[in-house]
Structures are given as C-alpha cells and as structure tokens.
Amino acid sequence: MTDFYQRVYEIVRGIPIGRVSTYGQIAARIGAPRAARMVGMALRSTPSGSDVPWHRVINSKGIISIENLAHPPEEQANLLMAEGVLVRTIDGMYTIDLPLYLWQPQLVVDKGETL
C-alpha cells in the first residue's frame, strides 16, 4: 500500500456494516488530517462492484455530500438504509445521526495498528 488511494480503500473496507465514517476521520487515520478532500477523490473512483463500501463515508456534518458526482446521494442513502442506518430527509438532503452511527475504531497501541 504505497498509494494514497489504496490506504483510503483499506480503511474504508474496515468500516463495519451499519456504521459510517467521515472524510476527515479517514484522512486523520491515514496520517494526513488535512487531506479530507483527497479521501473524497479516492472514493470517487471506486466502482460500485468493488469491495469498498464507499457509501459508508459522509461529511463531518452527518450529511451525504451534495457535491457527489460519482453516485446520486439518493443511491448512497438507500444503501445505508439497507444496512439499518436511519437516514432522515430534510430539505432534499440526507442526514444521519452522526453521534449514533459514527464508527469509532479501537486503537491497538501495542503494534500501532488499528482494528
């Protein structure tokens, strides 16, 4: 995993079903806390058929990004709801209760790796 994108995919693959993460959180876990936009870029080029659950990544406000050009936000909302995530529709935007669904990975201090 020498590629930035690959690291993004690896982390996103670790998001459990029914949980979500944010662009910033993933960037931080890669070690580049300011590279949230790059995370979005990486997810942009993930095919629907891939094993990367791109739909489990939303923005820091708990909203499905309306700037999303790769897939309609509606599709992302459907995928999340299919996993049991409660998605509210407010003013044409899809919002998620972030404190409730945010993925909070445990850190393994021993090896400096994460679960």
Add this chain to the structure above:
DNA sequence: AAGGTGACTAACA
C-alpha cells in the same frame, strides 16, 4: 513541470 481541481473542514464575519 506547473498549475488547476475538488464526495472537505475549521475558522471567521
């Protein structure tokens, strides 16, 4: 090789 572009964010006004 150099500059433009964002599935973002935190900081301001």
Add this chain to the structure above:
DNA sequence: ATGTTAGCCACCT
C-alpha cells in the same frame, strides 16, 4: 445560527 473564505495535497491535464 448561517454564509463565506482560505488552507489542504494527491491527481490529473
């Protein structure tokens, strides 16, 4: 509280 601004940095012309 809500709207704007300015950093951000790997990728793609």
